[in-house]
Amino acid sequence: MNPVPAVEIAGLVKRYGDKAAVDGLDLTIARGAITAVLGPNGAGKTTTIETCEGYRRPDAGTVRVLGLDPVTQSAALRPRIGVMLQSGGVYAGARAVEMLRHTAKLHAHPLDVDALVERLGLGSCGRTTYRRLSGGQQQRLALAMAVVGRPELVFLDEPTAGLDPQARRATWELVRDLRRDGVTVVVTTHHMDEAEQLADHVAIVDRGRVIAGGTTEELCRGGAEDALRFDGPPGLDLGPLLKELPPGATAAETAPGNYRVAAPVDPSRLLATVTGWCAASGILPERLSVQRRSLEDVFLDLTGRELRS
Numbered sequence: 001m002n003p004v005p006a007v008e009i010a011g012l013v014k015r016y017g018d019k020a021a022v023d024g025l026d027l028t029i030a031r032g033a034i035t036a037v038l039g040p041n042g043a044g045k046t047t048t049i050e051t052c053e054g055y056r057r058p059d060a061g062t063v064r065v066l067g068l069d070p071v072t073q074s075a076a077l078r079p080r081i082g083v084m085l086q087s088g089g090v091y092a093g094a095r096a097v098e099m100l101r102h103t104a105k106l107h108a109h110p111l112d113v114d115a116l117v118e119r120l121g122l123g124s125c126g127r128t129t130y131r132r133l134s135g136g137q138q139q140r141l142a143l144a145m146a147v148v149g150r151p152e153l154v155f156l157d158e159p160t161a162g163l164d165p166q167a168r169r170a171t172w173e174l175v176r177d178l179r180r181d182g183v184t185v186v187v188t189t190h191h192m193d194e195a196e197q198l199a200d201h202v203a204i205v206d207r208g209r210v211i212a213g214g215t216t217e218e219l220c221r222g223g224a225e226d227a228l229r230f231d232g233p234p235g236l237d238l239g240p241l242l243k244e245l246p247p248g249a250t251a252a253e254t255a256p257g258n259y260r261v262a263a264p265v266d267p268s269r270l271l272a273t274v275t276g277w278c279a280a281s282g283i284l285p286e287r288l289s290v291q292r293r294s295l296e297d298v299f300l301d302l303t304g305r306e307l308r309s
C-alpha cells in the first residue's frame with residue numbers, strides 16, 4: 001500500500017474578509033477508499049476541497065494531495081486527479097458527449113466513453129450543448145468528466161445534489177466501481193444517508209473544522225444506541241419525561257413538533273416509557289419510530305443542532 005496518504009491537511013485556515021470559512025481544519029484521507037466530508041451548508045466543505053484542488057491558496061496551514069502541494073505543484077498534480085465542482089467548470093457551448101470524448105483522449109487509460117454515457121443516462125444528450133442540458137444532466141456530465149480519465153483520486157462536491165433517486169443510485173454505483181478499481185474518492189455531502197450508504201470513512205465538518213471522524217460504525221457506536229423519534233404538538237415540556245428515564249437520557253425537540261429521545265435502556269423499555277408518558281399527558285405521538293443511532297444523531301450530540309440546515 002502506498003504510504004503517502006491521498007490527502008493530508010493540517011491546520012488549514014481560509015478566510016473570506018474577516019470570516020474564517022475554514023478555521024484550523026485537520027484531515028487525513030486514506031487511499032483506495034471512499035471518504036465523505038459531511039457537514040451542513042456553509043461548514044467549509046467546498047472551500048476545503050477547492051483548496052485541495054489548487055483553486056484556493058491557504059491563509060495558514062498545509063495541504064498535500066498525493067504528497068504534492070496543490071498550488072506550487074499543480075502541473076504535476078492535475079493529471080492525477082479528477083474534479084467535479086459544485087457548478088460550472090464545463091464550457092457552456094460545448095457539445096456534451098464530444099466534450100467527454102475529447103477529455104478522454106487527453107488521458108492515457110480513459111474509461112470507455114460509450115459505457116460511461118450509458119451508465120449515467122446521458123445517451124440522449126449526444127450533440128446537445130452543455131448549457132441546454134437539464135440541471136441533472138449537467139450534474140451527471142460533470143461527474144463523467146471528472147472520472148473519464150481514470151484518475152488516482154477524485155473529488156466530488158455534492159455529486160447528487162438535485163438528482164432524482166434513480167440518477168442518485170447510478171452515481172453511487174459509479175462511485176463504488178471507482179473504489180473497486182482502486183480510485184480514492186472524496187465526496188462532500190450534507191446528506192447523512194449518502195455518507196452512510198457510500199463512505200468507508202466519514203469526516204464531520206462544522207464551522208470550518210473536523211469535529212469527528214471514523215467509519216460510520218465507529219462514529220455511531222458511542223452514546224445511546226437507539227433513538228426514539230415522534231411528532232407531536234410543538235413546545236412540549238420534556239422535563240417530566242426525562243425524570244422517568246435513567247441518567248444519561250436525552251430528550252430534545254429537534255425541529256418544531258419533532259422529538260427525539262435517547263436513553264441507555266432496552267429499546268422496548270424506552271418505547272414503553274415514552275408512550276406511557278404521552279398517554280398520561282394526553283398526547284398522541286405520531287410517526288413514532290425507534291432507530292439505530294445515525295450520523296444525524298452523532299451530529300446532533302456534537303453540536304446540539306440538526307445536520308439538515
Ligand SMILES: Nc1ncnc2c1ncn2[C@@H]1O[C@H](COP(=O)(O)OP(=O)(O)OP(=O)(O)O)[C@@H](O)[C@H]1O
Binds near residue numbers: 039
Ligand atoms: N468566495 C467567497 N466569498 C465570501 N465568502 C465565501 C466564499 N465562498 C464561501 N464563502 C463562505 O464561507 C463559508 C463556507 O462556505 P463553503 O462553500 O466552503 O461551505 P460548504 O460546507 O461547502 O457549504 P455548501 O454545502 O453550502 O456548499 C460560508 O459561510 C460561505 O458563505
